[in-house]
Structures are given as structure tokens and as C-alpha cells.
Amino acid sequence: MLSGTVTSFDAHVGLGQIMTSDGAIVMFHCAEIADGSRAIDIGSTVNFELLTKFSRNEASAIRPA
Secondary structure (H helix, E strand, C coil): CCHHHHHHHEEEEEEEEEECCCCCEEEEHHHEEEECCCCCCCCCEEEEEEEECCCEEEEEEEEEE
């Protein structure tokens, strides 16, 4: 499990970014937020897994840290 901070989230389109502790940016879709809320606050510290979709890594199983 990886961890990071939500650095952006557009609720209208459901897309956001997480920055890991080593500075990598990982994209996510709101459907991957584990609690089913489809919403998350910018600045939230989260744990997540990497999922390969369309030949790129995305965050999956996103949970509060």
C-alpha cells in the first residue's frame, strides 16, 4: 500500500491527483475512493494501491490514512 496527499480533485469530472512522498504524481477517478462517496478533500492524506489502466498507473482503493 502506498501513501500520499490529494493535490487536486475536480468533483465535476471526478478526476484528481495524489502526490506520493517521493514526489510522484498518480491520477485517480472518484470511483476508486473506497468509501463510495465519490468525493475527497484536497490536502487529505490517503493510502492507495496502484492499478494499471490503459497502459498507465492510477490510484485504486483510496482510503484515508
